């Protein structure tokens with residue numbers, strides 16, 4: 606196996622973790638919120654904090670590192686649209702993580718503590734959280750399309 610193939614395998618596995626993990630967390634969050642069960646929502650928020658630092662953060666860094674190295678190793682053109690879309694999608698995902706997911710667990714627990722999982726504050730946090738999660742998945746799907754289709758090539 607060539608170094609290039611190895612880098613792309615690592616890159617794609619990291620993308621699978623990020624996207625698959627995101628879809629799974631969104632589905633589980635939907636189920637937890639629908640149950641209106643305080644304990645279930647709080648427990649999932651703690652799991653979200655755990656996978657955020659143990660899985661999502663390393664996966665995003667690994668994805669970028671292996672991707673950049675693969676572009677260099679494969680002698681791709683840094684100006685290609687698919688590479689720019691990759692950078693833009695990665696940055697959007699990381700900004701969403703820093704601005705939202707990073708503090709989401711605490712926000713959920715505070716909201717559940719203030720009126721329960723069925724309370725108005727928790728419902729607001731749930732609605733925004735689900736919308737942010739779905740938007741992030743949509744961004745990642747666009748990037749996967751760009752990586753595979755390589756528009757302009």
Ligand code: HEM
Pocket residue numbers: 613616617620668669671672673675676679681688691692694695698745748749752753
């Ligand atoms: C959220 C961001 C990204 C996701 C989800 C993603 C996902 C993927 C996927 C699924 C592939 C496999 C496509 C195929 O082989 O047909 C791929 C390939 C690749 N990606 Fe990314 N990628 C992202 C960002 C980046 C970035 C920022 C770079 C580099 C700066 C990059 C560089 C590459 C390279 C070089 C390949 C191999 C292309 C080939 O051999 O045809 N990716 N990416």
